[in-house]
Amino acid sequence: ATQASRQPGSTFKPFLYLSALENGRTPATIYNDAPIVFEDSELETAWRPQNSSGQFYGPTTLREGLYRSRNLVSIRLLRDLGINTTLSYLKQLRLPTENMPSNLSLSLGSGLLTPMELARGFAVIANGGYDVQPYLIERIEEWDGTVVYEAPKTILCDENCDASQTQVADAEQSTSEQPPEIEGMTLPASAAEENTTKPRIMQRLADERSIYIMHSMMQDVVRRGTGRRALALNRSDIAGKTGTTNEQKDTWFAGFNHDIATTVWVGFDQPSPLGRGEYGASTALPIWVDYMKVALADQPAATMPRPNGIVNIRINPETGERARPGEEAVFEIFKEEDAPSPLPAESIGGNGDNGNGDDLSRQIF
Incomplete structure (x- = not known):
């Protein structure tokens, strides 16, 4: 727990997405889940990152990108935020960065963290954004x-x-x-x-409103995404993130409610593949469920109170913008200052042009 430094894989993504929420992005911000190739003169072959499914899904909101663990969305998000900005934010969260790469693979969890360090980071998210100093003897x-x-x-x-x-x-x-x-x-x-x-x-290490939004996004990992097996607990207050590294050498599930955060890692002492088809959802998550079933027994639901400065807005899930009357829409939560701009009166029911030739319908990175 304290010495095994391993790649966290996608369990790292919540820290990247939290950095995005702290830097003006929202759960409705759109990034393109499309193929991308990086040429490197020091490598014999180009880097062509893919999603675990091998498929690409086009424009995707950050909320969906997280709960479906879309790698290409995370890579484009890190490129947009900047690697130095993200590393600085990790230091703000007091996560160790000495074993973090200064390249885009950081977005996929290619750095090194121990299970204790990852659990501590998730505890900061779980408790509302306050620092945590682990101790072993109570x-x-x-x-x-x-x-x-x-x-x-x-x-x-x-x-x-x-x-x-x-x-x-x-x-x-x-x-x-x-x-x-x-x-x-x-x-x-x-x-x-x-x-x-x-x-x-x-x-406090993080804005409580950003943390509250992150709780919502990570609850969707359990309700709609890669962490659905945690629904076996029959609780409404569970959030978390799965993680699997290349060749299935390390598999993870890190999850929490507002009172307790728990991280499970599965792998060999000497890194080697666990086997084809093994993922965090199939190896680590069942262990997490068995443990939390006992840890949370007879405990009431513990959810983070909604802070001031959060607004609910109907948005078009395809564009991330405010929904027009009669348009298919979902509700999304935003910090007040980051909420989508009101639709221009002339664009309601029109073609989405603001009169200056600018398409207001979507912004895709």
Whole structure:
């Protein structure tokens, strides 16, 4: 969990899509799922990335691109955002980037992460966008129930977090307590300090509205996409993402509700193919379901509260633009400032031209 650095495959895509939501894109932004070829003078052959199905599906919204795990959409999205912008955002999320490539294969999860690092990243998404500092020991008790050590409490912080941390440190320095006694022995001051439960300030790393939209998009992975086997839990609060690397050497499922995030990886100690036809949905996801069936037993649904600044708008699913009266439409959620522009009055029921010769019907990258 802490040492096996493996390629996360498509389980990396939520971080790329979250970066997109933080940089002005929306679930309705259209990218073209079409063949693309990259020539590289250092390679003997050109890179021709494909979807796992080997097919291409044309203009696709980011929402559908994520829940159907379309590789060509992710590649074009990364090219549009910029590799440096995306790597900087990963650092903002405090994901390690030293083993991330500075090329477009990054979009397909060709970097390296341990299961713990991936689980921590998904926990940041699950909890609403706050930092997470993993720990392995929650509490140590003596035989009679005396607590010797307890993991620090967590304080969530949205702003002025450095000042809050300073206040906590000042409060600790002003509190003089006797070192605890353990089996008749008084711990030295240094050991006593190690056993105090200093609260940790966990600051916000991502816009809560972007996180809320990401929850919605990743719930569709379970409802409509590659993670449908998670429907076996009969819960409405589950979101997640499957992942499979080249030659099926690593398969993943990372999923969560608002309370708990869990990552499952399946592979060999020495990387080798699991077998033809093995994917995250068929190997890792069933394990995840078996574990979460126990972890979430008798627990109520836990969904992220809807933050202010989110709007619902009817859109044309083919264009990503506001739907015209009488047009086939679906509802999509947007941050207020990123919502599609109102349709010009002259284009309603017309040909979608704004009078300047500009086609307003779609923007495809």
